[in-house]
Amino acid sequence: MPITYVRKMKIKYADDKLTDLEMAKLCKDLQDNGLNVVDWGYSDVMTYGEITSTTTTTLYTIVNSRNKTVYQDKFMYVRDEVFDQVKQVYKVTKDSYVDSVTKTDWVQPDGNRLSLKETDAIIRYYYSNNYEYDNEVIMKATYFNDYSGIGIDFEITWVSDKVQRKEVIEEMVVETPLNDMGKIQSIFEDALANHTEVAEYPEIDCHFDAKTESRSECTPDIIKQVRDARNKAEEKE
Numbered sequence: 001m002p003i004t005y006v007r008k009m010k011i012k013y014a015d016d017k018l019t020d021l022e023m024a025k026l027c028k029d030l031q032d033n034g035l036n037v038v039d040w041g042y043s044d045v046m047t048y049g050e051i052t053s054t055t056t057t058t059l060y061t062i063v064n065s066r067n068k069t070v071y072q073d074k075f076m077y078v079r080d081e082v083f084d085q086v087k088q089v090y091k092v093t094k095d096s097y098v099d100s101v102t103k104t105d106w107v108q109p110d111g112n113r114l115s116l117k118e119t120d121a122i123i124r125y126y127y128s129n130n131y132e133y134d135n136e137v138i139m140k141a142t143y144f145n146d147y148s149g150i151g152i153d154f155e156i157t158w159v160s161d162k163v164q165r166k167e168v169i170e171e172m173v174v175e176t177p178l179n180d181m182g183k184i185q186s187i188f189e190d191a192l193a194n195h196t197e198v199a200e201y202p203e204i205d206c207h208f209d210a211k212t213e214s215r216s217e218c219t220p221d222i223i224k225q226v227r228d229a230r231n232k233a234e235e236k237e
Helices: 020-031 078-088 166-175 178-191 220-236
Strands: 004-014 034-038 050-064 069-073 092-106 113-116 138-144 147-161 203-210 215-217
Touching: 004 166, 020 034, 020 092, 020 178, 034 050, 034 178, 050 078, 069 078, 078 092, 113 138, 113 178, 138 178, 147 166, 147 178, 178 220
Parallel strands: none
Antiparallel strands: 004 147, 004 203, 034 113, 050 069, 050 092, 138 147, 203 215
């Protein structure tokens, strides 16, 4: 019977949640450094940053003999009803103009998955935006930004046709995604430091699960491997 081995790792960098504006700016910084924020199964990658848009609205008016606007409405039929009443008393005419409003906003996050532009895995944008490795290990990397704070969640999954030794499990779900996890941490931490204070020693929760409901905690050396991978990724930049 197949057994699914799952390793979950949660890294919290700060206790305070970022505002919507701060999060939008963080997405821009991440993208500039090779890490996209994407949605589940969404095929296109959003371009983050500031975006300027112009909205135009036609306003229908009533003007007096001095060409001064005395009434306006966005609906022509409403303007016409008022005109029919006003013209009985005053000398007025119908007119209209186009009102344009230009504003600049920051593009908001589209999903919470973290997708590397350069990775050891295949990222299937038309399916799940998971990292899929040649040995059938799958990793999901997401950020969280909520009441608990802000950080990264990693979930690594491997399906085996039989019960495996601890060393084999660790080789698959620890060693396989290690380089990508290091890159993601390095980019995320550096970008996040532009918007909030990042803990020097982030809070890390790591454990293994199996479909049999058994669980074993990640040993300190495994946690150290992941943090070392992050430092190695930073040194390569």
